[in-house]
Amino acid sequence: MTYTTYMTDKIGPLPFCPGCGHTILVKALDQALVMLQFDPKKIVIVTDIGCIGLSDRYFTPHGFHGLHGRSITYACGLKLARPELTVITLMGDGATGIGGTHFLNVARRNIGITLLVGNNFNYGMTGGQHSVTTPTDGITSTTPWGNPEGPMDLCGTSVAAGAAWVYRATMFDKDLPEVIAEAIRQPGFAFVDVWEMCTAYYAPLNKLKKQEIFDLLSGYGFTIGLQVDKPRPEYSVKYRQAYEAGKGVLKSKPPIEPKFGNSVQKQTGIIIAGSAGQKIKSAATLFAEGSIFAGLKATQKDDYPITVQTGHSVAEIIVSPNRIDYTGIDNPDYFILISEDGLARMRQTIVKLPETCVLYASEEIELPETKAQVRRLPFRELEKKVGKLSLSTASLAAMLKDSGMFPVEAFKEAILSFQSEKIADINIKAIEAGAELTSKSSSAG
Amino acid sequence: MGYEFIEGNEAIARGAMRAGCDFFASYPITPASSILHYMNDFVPEAGGLVIQAEDEIASLGFCIAAAMAGRKVLTSTSGPGMSLYSENIGLAIMGETPLVIVNIQRQGPATGSATKGAEGDIQFTRWVTSGGLPIIALSPATVEEAYELTFIAFNFAEKYRTPLFLLTSKDLGVTKDSANLDLVKLPPRFDRKKLPPGQKEYLPHYFEKPEDVPLISDFGGDYIARYTTSMHDKAGYLTANPAVIQEMIDHLTAKIESAIDDITLVKEDFQEGADTLVVSYGVISRSAAVAIEEARAKGRKISSLVLQTLWPVPEKAIRDAMKGIKKVVVPEMNMGQYLIEIEKLAPPDAKVIGVCKMNTTLVTPGEIIEKGGLL
Ligand SMILES: Cc1ncc(C[n+]2csc(CCOP(=O)(O)OP(=O)(O)O)c2C)c(N)n1
Ligand code: SF4
Ligand SMILES: [Mg+2]
Secondary structure: OOOOOOEOOOOOOOOOOOOOHHHHHHHHHHHHHHHHOOOHHHEEEEEOOOHHHHOHHHEOOEEEEOOOOOHHHHHHHHHHHOOOOEEEEEEEHHHHHHOHHHHHHHHHHOOOOEEEEEEOOEEOOOOOEEOOOOOOOOOEOOEOOOOOOOOOOHHHHHHHOOOOEEEEEEOOOOOHHHHHHHHHHOOOOEEEEEEOOOOOOHHHHOOOOHHHHHHHHHHHOOOOEEEEEOOOOOHHHHHHHHHHHHOOOOOOOOOEOOOOOOOOOOOEEEEEEEEOOOOHHHHHHHHHHHHHHOOOEEEEEEEOOOOOOOOEEEEEEEEEOOOOOOOOOOOOOEEEEOOHHHHHHHHHHHHOOOOOOEEEEEOOOOOOOOOOEEEEEOHHHHHHHHOHHHHHHHHHHHHHHHHOOOOHHHHHHHHHHHOOHHHHHHHHHHHHHHHHHHHHHOOOO | OOEEEEEHHHHHHHHHHHOOOOEEEEOOOOOOHHHHHHHHHHOHHHOOEEEEOOOHHHHHHHHHHHHHOOOOEEEEEOHHHHHHHHHHHHHHHHOOOOEEEEEEEOEOOOOOEOOOOOOOOHHHHHOOOOOOOOOEEEOOOOHHHHHHHHHHHHHHHHHHOOEEEEEEEHHHHOOEEEEOHHHOOOOOOOOOOEOOOOOOOOOOOOOOOOOOOOOEOOOOOOOOOEEEOOOEOOOOOEOOOHHHHHHHHHHHHHHHHOOHHHHOOEEEEOOOOOOEEEEEEOOHHHHHHHHHHHHHHOOOOEEEEEEOEEEOOOHHHHHHHOOOOOEEEEEEOOOOOOHHHHHHHOOOOOEEEEEEOOOOOOOOHHHHHHHOOOO
């Protein structure tokens, strides 16, 4: 079947004012579609708000009419979801302004939609206010003394943002349908900036006719025609290529089958505080996973500055024989302090620790007054032995051995299960060194 | 299968995958960002697509269009991003778009305490966009529920052709917990009902009774589809006819409100002879559980109602729970946002006490016992 038009008069004639450029643009799009002869079920006309946004419903293909300035996002969503569709967006210069970030990003991403901007230098629909393309000194309802702002070069902006195909046209161009068809044929992003007359507002207020539009163009030093034609792979194609080339880098974690015993009778809160770069967060996770290997339930929360490589790092771990409802630790049972940064962050907590809490603190740290049972441990020496990145693991092992909550073997099991062989090797040694510290000094075992 | 040590955000991502999610767009924001990371791990492998948008407006714009092109769609954000979602949420309601929006709440307003929790967006979710039409919001309390309710949120979104909100906070999203997702019982998966082939045309908003959910046909599918942000008739054409407009508003309202029994998810733990009831939701329901257990251990009779459905308000369940109750305690990580809903429904002789704070820390069991007078 041959399509002679992609428009319908089912809901009446086009609604635009006499002489409005939008009528010419919309009809040029229809002629372009007739040249291309695509199945209307494989075409979507996307619009947003503004006079130009009234146009989708006059077309026979799918029509998507969205929020002011956001039509590029809907067009992209449709194209990403169904790359086989031909997605054409019609929007105004006003929409291009409010949706400026989408206008930049679609060019950069090269999502294969076609963008047609009906650029009439003002907001037609809302009463002729100035837009991002209103010429300097242009008269509009909001610039009655002349526009003090400078206009944005839409083509230049799109080219600078990385558009693959950009064309500047006017409503007077006889080849507008061919130009639009060529834009639609582009596999990547294609943009046509169509300079138009709003015969209700901007054109009469500024005595803008055909010649004046060409004068405006030459005044800016702008040309009609192709501004850039640099094809590159369309986004969805590139996305799949990148995924296929990089896939397999992710490994999923096997589940944990409890296989050790434990002696934990009640919900037990453990805090470890130190510095960024001490791997506190991951050591705490492995410790908690170790407790799950020992048949316990566990939770973990982390606290660290947004700038992750500086300052403190604190992890709160709860282990419990039963399901953990309240995940806060109001009264810690064990507190491990391995650096000054940790003290700086947790000073108030340390001051308030109850006498039931055992505080394992590095020997050189000057502690504030606390009711906790303080165990001084040679963490600096331990660090020399196990390495900076493993002190957190080693100190957790020291606490574990001392407390006897569950076997050190369970902690080792987590490390062997979830860490690469090389790192596991280092951390197993760290666990042994840490456990040795307290197995001598304590009878808890 | 055994246990895993995972955070709520991972459970949400896994629940979405289990529901068949194959499109995800989002803009990074603490404490929701890790959902973007997990989905990036899961979705492309399943053949779908994940895109980090230029902002939350684009993120939800991509999602709405992808959903209307047949994808099962998730997006995630936190308070500041919810603010930017607002207008597009209205569009999704207007266009009857099935998708799931996750809000991992953080303390606000504005940037608030960016890395800290609170649940200050409860009423904001209800009134998130202009027009004031009803929405559906679910709130999980545990990692397992995060998985379960995300799956159910997809079911409801598909069944009622509407954006579904999953509301939780930093305290569930990024707290790791020992969980066994294989033990979570899920209902059967529900996918949107499509217009069967062979019809004359597709009326995107066709209903006979106001509460009917219109059959859907995808953009790019067998029928020409129309979607519009404007007030429309059943065919999706703009209309200015007040009668047609009211009919559409009634439909969008009735569709959600008549579903209340189906979408009411609550956990009841009533005690014979109790005159005190604790109504809670989300992660604070776990503090409440500890407080109630402690009070019961000391001989107090206390009933508990935990809401998983926050919007529409499960009025019947709340009224039933309040029968014979003299005191209702409502702990929240905000300044009393659900409290006002409970106050509306409480018997005139019942005292309603809010245990409210929004200082980034969890409401503790001790605070609930003390301020709620549970002992
Ligand atoms: C968020 C939002 N802000 C403002 C408006 C009001 N509005 C409707 S159309 C429009 C300007 C349209 O101008 P343009 O895109 O150039 O289209 P034209 O009418 O000139 O074709 C504005 C500001 C709106 N609909 N939505
Ligand atoms: S107001 Fe301007 S843009 Fe709108 S239809 Fe009339 S002439 Fe065209
Ligand atoms: Mg305009």
